[in-house]
Amino acid sequence: MPRRLTAPTVYEVYPRSFRDTTGTGVGDLKGVLDGLGHVRDLGVDAIWLAPFYRSPMVDGGYDIVDHRAVDPDLGSLDDIDAIVAKAGEMGMGVLVDLVLNHTSDRHPWFQAALDGDEDAARRYVWRDAKDDGTPPNNWQSFVGPPAWTWSPARRQYYFHQYLRAQPCLDLANGQVQQDHARTIAFWRDRGVAGFRLDVVTAYAFDPELRDNPPASDEVRAKIDGPDARPYSYQDHVYDLLPGEAWRYACKVRDWAGPEMWLVGECNTGNQSLQVALDFSGDDRLDAVYTTDIVECASTPAAYQRIFERLDGRWRVPWWFSSHDQARAATTHGDGDPATAKFLAAVMCTMPGPLMLFQGEELGLPQPDLDKSEVEDPFDLTFWPDGPGRAGARVPLPWNGTAPGWGFSTATPWMPMRWESRHTVAAQQGDPQSVLAFYRRMLALRREASFARPERIDxxxxxxxxxxxxxxxAGRYVARYNFGDGDVAVEGGDAPLLSTGHAEGRLAPRGALVTRR
Incomplete structure (x- = not known):
């Protein structure tokens, strides 16, 4: 078992977009293995591997056929073992993505249910139609269509909170729970340091299947995701029961044991910090991340509100980008290096866990894509106003030129329209690069113990x-200018790291960290 992680800095790897070693144009697990040195040099504590399981890839790997098997297009279990071993030698733990809420509709259980196996059917959520043939209630899926899909084979509806290709499991079913416990034990025994738990707030729903009421304007403002969908018109008081779902998180903790680091995804929309805190604790998850943090990246007042609401409970990770979000350098700026450095400085001085997404350390902007180049079902459904997931997953530029940029010798599975300054190779030896700044900032975060403050104001x-x-380790002051003009800052402290600071003034998007 690797060392126990505590308020770690975690680097997310999306394997299909990290590095291709087989010449297919798609990243693979051997590519992850080859790129571990780059991640180690950043100075992170762990990597989070996005799904690598057997999957039809309807939802980028989050529609899973077998939670204990590697998709052959990405590699093998031996590759996972090699990654865990090498990362451990480098002082990093490995977190794997755990999707407990749903499976692929190609999963053997679901296929058996379609064939009339009632035991298999009870592992999912099947319900009869109303007398007029309509779905059991008014629930809408997160993606847009109703959360119920009709099966002619069973003459019933099945429940799915996301895509119809992702039927929800009934987590109250004993066989489902036994299988989840076996899955956790399987990966724990292979040496992983913990799990990233997908959509933990979706683990429970109203067993009476009562209709959701309409959402007020105030509630609608808190709902995460595109507004142009039926989902945003409901107050999700019955299809999402986070007050019950945390109990399943307690079971996950029991199955995982006390040494594994568990981080969950809270998907109840912004202003959900209290929900995230309810899921975390010594007998629950170590941390739960929420979109509140992403929303606050542009204004100091938002940070102030979050500090007040967390009130010293630093279990909510700081993050600005992921495989599910458009890249922060563009959404919170102009996609320029100054914005990337500013966001790095802010994140790295915050208390508690920190989560980075591959390419964030390079200051990658959000790429522009044509609709014909996009595979992601969320982006396609809400085009052109989707969440930008496809752009966030454009492969990492390592070196060289288009079309492969050192990611692949073949045509990449998504177009890579980077510039040479974006590559790892170009930034490697440049002390002014975003990569160099991230390395210095993360080193300071470790040396100064910013993740575990004794006091912070x-x-x-x-x-x-x-x-x-x-x-x-000492007393520090960090100053950030969120405005469009220069601001004066006090002198006298010993400067440790800065961007956009000169002669007692901070430029727009400037940051200064000093020792008192």
Whole structure:
């Protein structure tokens, strides 16, 4: 068992877009193995591997046929073992993605249910139609269509909170729970350090299947995702029961044991910090991340509100980008290096866990894609106003030129329209690069113990945010200018790291970290 992670910095790897070693144009697990040195040099504590399981790839690997088998297009179990071993030698743990809420509709259980196996059917959520043939209730899926799909084979509806290709499991079913426990034991025995748990707030729903009421304007403002869908018109008080779902998180903790680090995804929309905190604790998950953090990246007042609501409970990871979100350098700026460095400085001084997405350390902007180049079902459904998941998954540029940029010798599975300055090779030896800044900032985060403060205070004055941090390593002050004009900052402290700082002034998107 690897060392127990504590408030770690975690680097997310999306294997299909990390590195291709087989010349198929699609990243693979051997590519992850080859790229571990780059991740180690950043100074992170763990990597999170996005799904690599057997999957029809309807939803980028989150529609799973076998939770204990590797998709042959990506590699083998031996590759996973090699990644875990090499990462461990480099001082990093490995987290694997655990999707417990649903399976693929190609899963053997679901196929057996379609063939009339009632035991298999009870592992999912099947219900008869109303007398007029309509679905059991008014619930809508997160993607847009109704959350119920009719099966002619069974003459029943099945429940899916996401795509119709992702039928929801009945987590109250004993056979489902036994299988989940076996899956967790399987990966724990292979040496992984923990799990990233997909959509933990979707683990429970109203067993009476009562209709959701209409959403008020206030509620609609809190619902995550595109507004142009029926889902945004409902108050999700019955199809999502986070007050019950955390009990399943307790079971996951029991199955995983105390040494594994567990981080969950809270998908109840922004302003869901309290829900995330309810899921975390010594007998639950170590941390739960929520879109509140992403939403706050642009304004100091939002940080102030989050600090007040967390009230010293630093179990909510800081993150700005992921495989599900458009890249932060573009969504919170102009996609320029100054924005990327500014966001790095802010994140790396925050308390608690930190989560980075591959390419964030290079300051990658969100690529522009044509609709014909997009596979992601969410982006296609809401085009051109989707979440930008496809652009976030454009492969990583390592070196060289188009079309492969060192990612692949073949045509990449998604077009790579990077510039040479974006590549790992170009930034490697440049002390002014975003990559160099991330390395310095993460080193300072470790040395100064910013993840585990003894005391931290945040003040906002106009566009200037000041964070005073006391840790076991010393006393520090971090200042950030969120505005469009220069701001004056106090002198006298010993500067440790800065961007956009000169002669007592911080430029727009400037940051200064000093020791008191």
């Amino acid at each position: 945040l003040d906002v004055s106009g566009d200037l945010m000041t964070v005073r941090i006391d840790t076991s």
